[in-house]
Amino acid sequence: MADAVFARVAIVGAGLIGSSIARAARDYGAARQVAVLDASPQVMDRVRELGIADETSGEAPQALKGADLIIICTPVGVCGAVAETLAPHLEPGAILSDVGSVKGAVVAQVAPHVPEGVHFIPAHPLAGTEYSGPDAGFASLFQNRWCILTPGEDADPRAVARLDDFWTRLGAKVEAMSADHHDKVLALTSHLPHLIAYNIVGTADDFGEQTRSEVIKFSASGFRDFTRIAASDPTMWRDIFLGNREAVLEMLGRFNEDLSVLQRMIRRGDGEGLFAFFTRTRAIRRSIIAQGQDTAAPDFGRRKSD
């Protein structure tokens, strides 16, 4: 195996993503040592039981000692407070990063606490499941997934390259862009779809008991895919919508405009308009398959897993 990219990576927050990084860093030899730190004693206990880290004292001074890469993996809403707590223990030359789903808000919260000589390079691995906690993680979570880095304009290119190497070692495809651009693209590809999924599941929940039970019974016909998305971690998503408010509201505005057009077509019985619209959206699906982001296997009904 090639040399480790970092001597010691410290993971702060051992949820799905943090615990997966810990496992992957070790399994793929991306760091010689892995330290894990979590504010919850129960989570620290579980991390020890799972045996996914070398350093599990649960104390910042021990965990961060000698760490040349520190990754904040907490919910976005607390990463500023976490950075403030970590700051006194960050060593000169170390790289501080994160995994937040929004980047502008993270930069605003974390940057003021980064000590001189520490490289702050935000990152966002586009990977996850609808499960949470240290037991939900696994080493291969980042394989063939994108990891977007959003270094500031004055970031040290060598530090950026090392973080790129780290994520590449974990199996990710790495791309860099500005935090602002990241937030716009993700508002459309991730945040808005989740908001919509949450909303439609909520609409169903407002019906009476009988209808609700039928909705669940017949969910395979489209609704089920929404519930899967809407089952993601509530804390994480609250923080995303608060942290990327402007871009999400802008995308939501566009979505609403477009939906009004479809609604009007249905009300007026405009079959030609509906057909043209549905044909256009089909082409996007084909592009996604062509770019290898999904397979063409007809598993819409998810037959194999039933």
Add this chain to the structure above:
Amino acid sequence: MADAVFARVAIVGAGLIGSSIARAARDYGAARQVAVLDASPQVMDRVRELGIADETSGEAPQALKGADLIIICTPVGVCGAVAETLAPHLEPGAILSDVGSVKGAVVAQVAPHVPEGVHFIPAHPLAGTEYSGPDAGFASLFQNRWCILTPGEDADPRAVARLDDFWTRLGAKVEAMSADHHDKVLALTSHLPHLIAYNIVGTADDFGEQTRSEVIKFSASGFRDFTRIAASDPTMWRDIFLGNREAVLEMLGRFNEDLSVLQRMIRRGDGEGLFAFFTRTRAIRRSIIAQGQDTAAPDFGRRKSD
């Protein structure tokens, strides 16, 4: 194998569903003979090449001769015209059924053409993929899927029981309800989710080329699941929205009201409200898994197929 339920089933329209019924009826011994009829000579040629039917003349008199079950599998929009064409060839005692995704509109179109002595029992198998045409079909499509029958109040119970047997033989779980109730439940579980999915994919398509290519690139983070839904057959979905207009518009109205509430929470930064909402939707997902409508496997990222 048990005795066949029907002597001869005639499938009218050899798309994904029709060709799957033809294959399944034969593979699972639900009918002794299978006749397939399609308005398109090219489709009839393909049906002959695939060898999925015993009678492939493409002529209604031959296809329907001796048929004790006739299933209209065309798009919903033309099923009235199709029923009118078939009517002179339907034999007394035969059961006429369909597979339409809306039921009220199908009943309104088809019922006037059903001859005396023929049992009209509408049906809707909740199964499908995002693919279309005779090549897309397969015999196991209906295994463990629901098939909803919507017999009229004066329907012959023996005819209903035979159709129930037929679908059970194909592997489906059968349930009966009124056409009106079916259309309300499906508006929420299937039609509205599809409309939303079409809409969000359309919103993405309206962006410029660069953003669009990034949306496709980073689609794994939620958006991809929508494109899968939005890739379904445009003709079928046009007919569904036109055929179930009232129920869809009512559900869309509720959806929009709820979305306004979420939008307001985001704009006002109401973290508690968002958290409570997202926690509630998570419970619905758990109910669906508990009822066996989906697995708990964390394949949101669809790792295995990548």
